[in-house]
Amino acid sequence: MQNKALRDDVLLALVMLIISAILFYGGWQLPASRWEPMGPGGMPLITASALAGLSLILLVQALLKHRLAETADQARASSLAEGRLPKVLACVAVSFVYLLSLALELLPFMVATVVYIIAYGLIDGGRGRRDLMVLVATAVALGIGVSLILTEILIVQLPGA
């Protein structure tokens, strides 16, 4: 657990160092101001420098296996629970297909949403008769009910075909 936490800290520090390099490069490119002491590039440079400094401290602490770099376990987001990988991948795939169908306007919002919620619920939820009835009712309420309220009453444009 400690090795994993330290590895995560090293990775975090390296990613933040890359981000600070990007910020620094972006800020450096910006022109100085003729009317004020600090121009548009000032804040990116300050942020990049501070972020780089703190990331280096984190990196050094992690490499030296210093305990200050650790966080309490319950503060971290959950890692993948055992046996959930197939369901997670399936849910992510279904969500991605849903988003693509809206982005590329392949399906109307109503249809895409009903199908998505049912598909997600079938992958990750219970399969009993009651569960399926609740799932279908929720999908219909959300997909059809909410989109009708938004498009017909609030006159709001929704994504999708």
Place this chain on the structure above:
Amino acid sequence: MEQLLASFSQLLTPVPLFFIALGTILGVVIGAIPGLGPAMLIALLLPLTFYMDSVNALIMLVSIYVGGISGGLISAALLKMPGTPAAIMTTMDAYPMAMSGQASRALSLGVIASFVGGMISWVFLAALSPSLAEFALRFGPYEFLALVLMALILISAVSQGALLKGLIGALFGFGVAIVGPDVASGVIRLNFGYDELNAGFRLLPTLLGLFVVSQLIEMLVGNQKPVQQASTTAMDILRNTGNMVKHWGNVLRSSVIGTWIGILPGVGSAVAAIVSYSVTRNVSKKKEEFGKGSEEGIVAAESANNAAVNGALVPLIALGIPGSVVDAILIGALIVHDLQPGPGLFREQPQVAYGIIAAALIANIIMFAFMITCAGYIAKVAKIPKSLLAPAILVFCIIGVFTATNRFFDVWIMLGFGVIGYLLRRAGVPIGTVVLGFILAPIAESELRNGLMLYNGSLWPMVTRPIALAFVIASVAMLAWPLVSKSLAARRHAPD
């Protein structure tokens, strides 16, 4: 006082009262569902408030905040799952008490403690906010800059003990906020040739992504353990209200602690509950009961976390500095409705400022009535399967982001930040600091540049002006404290 009374008379009419009641009830219900919480609900409903009157929108969102913090008690007591981080300490005693057959006693104590904590802190909110706003009119740019830096350091310092990662998160939030047009010159920064980023990362997709979508990812990958549930009824809860009388001293102390911790910028209800719980345990004559069903523990945690809600509204309304992460989202709401958060709000939009104060009191009363009567039913809502909740919430997020700008690009941005937010949380970076950094970065930059212009490029006034110096000293003390306490602890444990 007249303006506050005028606000009350304005809010005690059908339409505003409806929005306060709606917000409070939604807040309680969502607050009771573990993994959701008032921050998520406020962020989700923000786009829908575009179509509402500003005052009604803000009183509804503030009511969600009040209800949401209280709702966490229900799942904490009955399901051993705190609905919000603010209810973590409550779980430690409320659940053992509920499982020993005294669920109604646990809920009764918690609900009344929440109500009294909210009422006591409301007095501070009503009394302090206008005076603090008046005082803050004397703040110059460096005072505000020092206050913003103090808020960021403070929230980093109290974020699960990870000061360094909290500061990294805040600076990452700064970096995200910097992308887009420079306010002073109009120069486009850090868009790297992408025209879609000319306006920068917008508030809504960033907020929803970091807060909501990252949580959905966690819901998806995490373990879904079934929990033994306790149950209760409204009559049982009411019958147990008499237990509260002997805890009046604890309620008073915890409410004051919660209020003042809530006032500290960037802190919030969870820390207030932790501090109050620790103080109460230290002074209690029955220390051994804590963690096993102590009445004092429940009362301390619940009074403090609700008191912190109103406490956190004080710097929000008076200074435009969020008192907690939820307040950071409320600042977003003010901006979205073209309202300038800060000391000028009392002068330029008094109906909004006093409306928020009045709504906080009314919401507290509605919360009390609703929770006493419906706590048992709300616990059932908390058991809605994640397989239904997750896609439904994602759909609402997509609707909210798309309807704001009609650009599907923003939906992808939201998802991107969702993944980033989840990875940051996996790495132990508190998301609250990232959100605060994102919200406060424009204020920090604007005040820094104004200060440099005003003082001919000099930063010295940050330490020569007394108020700014006070904030700077507080910030340095908070930065130094972990090192100092560590070396003191090492000296205590060093062999002689």
